[in-house]
Amino acid sequence: MRFAIRSLLVALSCTLAAPVFAQAKWPERPIRVINPFTPGGTSDLLMRLSTERVEKALGTQLVIESRPGAGGSIGSAVVAQAPADGYTLLVTTTGPAAIAQVLFEKPPYDVVKDFTYLYMFGGAxxxxxxxxxxxxxxxxxxxxxxxxxxxxxxxxxxxxxxxxxxxxxxxxxxxxxxxxxxxxxxxxxxxxxxxxxxxxxxxxxxxxxxxxxxxxxxxxxTSQDRAPQFPEIPTLRELGFPDVVVTNWFLIAGPANLPQDIVLRVNEAFTAAGKDPKAAAGIAALGVQPIPGLNLKNYTDFIRKEVAVWGKVMKEHGIKRQ
Amino acid sequence: MDLIDNLWLGFTVAVTWVNLLFCLIGVLVGTLIGVLPGLGPVTTIAMLLPITYYLEPVTALIMLAGIFYGSQYGGSTTSILLNMPGEASSVVTCLDGHQMAKNGRAGAALAVAAIGSFIGGTVATLIVAGAAIYIADFVKTFTSVEYFSLMVFGLVAAVVLASGSVLNAIGMVLIGLFLGMVGTDLSTGAQRYVFGVPMLADGIDFVILATGMFGVAEVLANLERRIRSGQPSAIRNVGRAGLTRAEWKQSAPAIWRGTLIGSALGVLPGSGGMLSSFASYTLEKKLAKDPSRFGKGAIEGVAGPESANNAGSQTSFIPLLTMGLPSNATMAMMAGAMMIHGIVPSSKVVTDQPELFWGLIASMWIGNVLLLIMNLPLVGIWIRILEVPYRLLYPTVLLLCCIGVYSLTNSPQSILFMLGFGLLGWMFMKFGCEPAPLVLGFVLGSRMEENLRRAMLVSGGDAWVFLQRPISLVFLVCAALLLILVVLPSFNRSREALKEG
Missing domain, CATH: 3.40.190.10 (Periplasmic binding protein-like II)
Incomplete structure (x- = not known):
């Protein structure tokens, strides 16, 4: 019987917690962050390192959910189709956020039109x-x-x-x-x-x-210069492949048309996390370096440029769409 | 001796008030996750993660690890009492565990699950302490070829674990493989059998399928029986909590065998834990003098798989601890907790941070003791659930199923899917088809396909690789032998039937 009572309590608390009235003040419940790769990859570790500070800044929990497959485009598609209420976000990389657009015969989403880009961790x-x-x-x-x-x-x-x-x-x-x-x-x-x-x-x-x-x-x-924590590993540029200079970018995104106040708050929260000494040290240890000059105004332009860059790479090297 | 010195170091770290407290919090939360459907580990651990920022790294790891193996421990309770498996490995516990409950032996089933888990967990912890590095070397030799052959073996085992007709079991495995294919292709992103339903694009979720096929179908079957016979309740005799002497004798060897199987298979990332409980059940059924008892409440069918499952959950820490490779979300959180304190998870952790490695291992042993102390007295309380009149119990069970599924996806559609699978499960029951092989086919299907494609890609389309690599060959030979063993008796029987006819 105790079990039944306890279950009822759980049921009750669930109904109470469910938001009946849409976002009077965001966030009123935990935010789901989709990681489109398996746990333990760079994008996942970046989230784990930032979570504590971001949660503090937003006043709610982040639940990181892995939805791997098709080079990250399966998980990204989930977010592209999610309601733009700020409760479903995405940690994404150049792969699903730019290459998917030019590589797949039928891309499952439009990387420019279907997402709001909220924060840039940097590149590795x-x-x-x-x-x-x-x-x-x-x-x-x-x-x-x-x-x-x-x-x-x-x-x-x-x-x-x-x-x-x-x-x-x-x-x-x-x-x-x-x-x-x-x-x-x-x-x-x-x-x-x-x-x-x-x-x-x-x-x-x-x-x-x-x-x-x-x-x-x-x-x-593949960086321009050797990675600070591994100075013994040469770059492809110095090894005689000057055109193979490649960076993978890590971003936070949400569905298209996120309300402006949510965009600002998410950006502020992640920016604060990036400045936290413990988190920043961990992010640097992953080889992810911030890039100056990027902000909320030009993230989407940046993505557009990346799509063009990879489109050109595919054309020049005769890489077929899949 | 090194091992003793190291374990001593481990215990000096683990037996401090703070670490004991967080070990207790970990296993307590883990047990709750295991017992309450709808309280998923990912969500719950996410709630606790912020604390790890302020804790010493070893304390954080002790707590997170406790949640992980604690939830494996608790998962058997709802399977035995209500036929509701929370995860793939407890599907096996449902088979005989719930039958035992129906026979009035719920107390014995719960007790043997707790004791088996304790022995499995304790022995596996010792194995991790003594041989983690050697085991890691073995795991490092596994490629897609070995994984594929292991899964072939797993599917054959699924046929064995059914107690009815072999043909039905094979059919159920195939339906499971088909259901596992629904969704988006993992390597190309193409959609298969989606029919324009957005929810299906993501594939069918395991919890939705299993809750429907087991939990809901069981309620339907019970209600039907009740209407037909006018009997008030599905289970009337609650029985005693302890084990009889005969039950002890049957369980003890099963526990040891389960522990060995679990320790070995648990190391493999991905499906190792689940395969271990299925493999243990199959082994027990094959070794039993009277295999027909299985599926009707054989205590070995609970003791073996539960020990295997918990042993596997301890050894599954080996890839993270010895190679820095997290294999699931909980382990990734542990990797994150290390990194936030400036420790990069790698094979160097064992030598550079011995107090972290050995402290965690010592805490696992303590955690297992705590779990046993917590769980045994609870058995007496849990079985009293069965005294609740069925007219009150079944709406609660259905409600729990709905909450569990809804909290997972936040979509009402998923509840409809669950009910659909419930109806399907009830129909299968009518036709004498068991859902367990279907579930195993469902879970293994996509992984099997992924590994097959990768193995073919690397070998350039040469299928002989499966026979050329020794470990893979062993799995395939075992699978073939098992298949012969299963098919022969039914073959003989049908021939005898022909003769008589």
Whole structure:
């Protein structure tokens, strides 16, 4: 009987908590943040690091929900279709927020028209890595191996930045690479450690542990300059591939037409979190660096420009739509 | 000895007032998550996450880990009492656990689940302490090929675990595979069997399917029986809480075998935990002198899988602790809690932060003791739910099902889907088709497909890889043997029937 009483209490509290009257003052209930990759990837870790401060600033809880698949476009589509009430947000990256538009034959959403962009964490380079046990020590070794037989490369899914970076590099180096998609960074890393896949082309953040622990060997990064925490890993630019300079951007987005006051509050909350010393140190450890000059006014323009950049990459390298 | 020194270090960390307190909070919250449907771990942990910002990293990890294995512990209660599985691994507990409750042995089922979980958890914790690094090396050799073959084995096991006709079980597995395909293709984003219904684009949620097929269908069947016979209640005899001597004798070996299976399979990220409880059930049924008792309230069918499930939930920490790879949302929160304190989760944590690693392991053992102390006395209270007249109990069960499903998706549509699956489950019951194989096919289907496609992509379309890799070969041979074992008796029976006819 106690169980029944307790269940009724739970039921009652649920009904009471449900918002009967639409947003008199936002937020009155927890906010769902969709992470379109598996838990433990860079986007997920960025959210985990910011959550505490953002919750404090907004006065409600954030519930991070993983909806992986199709390079992040499945989870992003959920948010594109959600009501614009500020209770469903998205942590997104260049893959689902720009590449999806030009890579998929029928994109499940319009990256410019279907989203409101609320905050930019910054950008991180793509890491090129192999298993620590691999005979490949440098990018030249890798190119030589790929000239003999096509090499495989793993990352967080079809249409992720790592996927197109690999394709871009294959074009520049004149080699063939076979893309093996995963749903998130931890699985992709495990696949090169097991020796199943020859190389990893994925955003640096989630692989910092693998590099520090010595299971994987970084042979290049795609940033303009070397990553501060891994000065020993050269950039592809200095290795003779000046056109393979790629950054994966991390943003917070919501459905289109979010009310302006919600946009401002979310932006303020995440900005405050980014300034918190503990969170900022963690974000920097993931290799995510803020970029100056971007703000609420030009996020959408930025996305538009990224779509154009990747559209051009696809055209120039003859990468087919999927 | 190193291990003893390390464990000593661990206990000096775990046995402080603060760490004991947060261990208790963790397992308590975990138990609540497990027992109350509609209180999902992700939402609940999200509520507690902000605290971790202020805690010492080891304290934060102790609490988060406690929630995780505590919820695995508590999940058996509603399965046994109300036939409501909260997650895939407790589907197995429903099979014989709820039958035991119907036979008036609910107390024994709950007690053996708690004791089995304790033994499983304790032994697995020792395994993590002593062999985490070696086990991690083994896991590192797993590729898509091995995962695919393991899942083939899992599906064959699903056929074994059905107590009725083999043909029906195979049919149910196939329906499960089909239902698992509904939704968006994971690698290309193409929509399959969606028919323009937005909710289906995301696939069918496991909780909706399982709550309907088990919880709702059970209520329907009970009501039907009641109308037909005019009997007032589904379960009248509540029975005693303890185990009889015979039950002890049957459960003890099942608990040990379940613990071993769970410890081994739990390490594999993704479906390991769930496969372990299915595998343990299959093994017990195959080893039993009288397999026909299974599905009718065999205590080994509760003891084995529950031990396996909890042992698996301890060893599933190995990838995070030894490689820095989180395999689910709770583990990702633990990774986040480490990073906020400036610790990057990696294989270096064991050597660089020994107090963190060993403190967490020691706390798991303490957590398991706390869970046992908390759960055993509760058994007497839980079974009294069954004394509630059914006319009051069934609306409560239906209400709980609705809350659970609604809180998950916030959409009334999902409740309609749940009721639809309830009707379907009731119809299957009428045809003598059991829902458990369907559920396993449903859960394994998409993962199996993903691994098959990846294995084919890497091998360049060469299907022989499944036989060339030794671990994969072992799984496939086991699957084949199991299949022969299942098909033979029914084959013989039908031949005998032919002869007689």
């Amino acid at each position: 380079p793509i890491l090129v890595a192999v298993s620590a046990k691999s005979p490949i020590k440098t990018i030249q070794d890798f190119v030589a191996a790929a000239k003999k037989s096509p090499q495989t490369f793993a990352n967080s899914g079809t249409g992720s930045v790592g996927h197109l970076t690999g394709a871009l590099f294959a074009g520049e180096a004149g080699v063939r690479l076979t893309h093996v998609p995963f749903k998130g960074a931890p699985e992709a890393q495990a696949s090169i450690v097991s020796g199943e896949v020859a190389s990893l082309w994925n955003t640096l953040g989630a692989h910092v542990g693998g590099l520090k622990g010595g299971e994987i060997r970084g042979i290049a990064v």
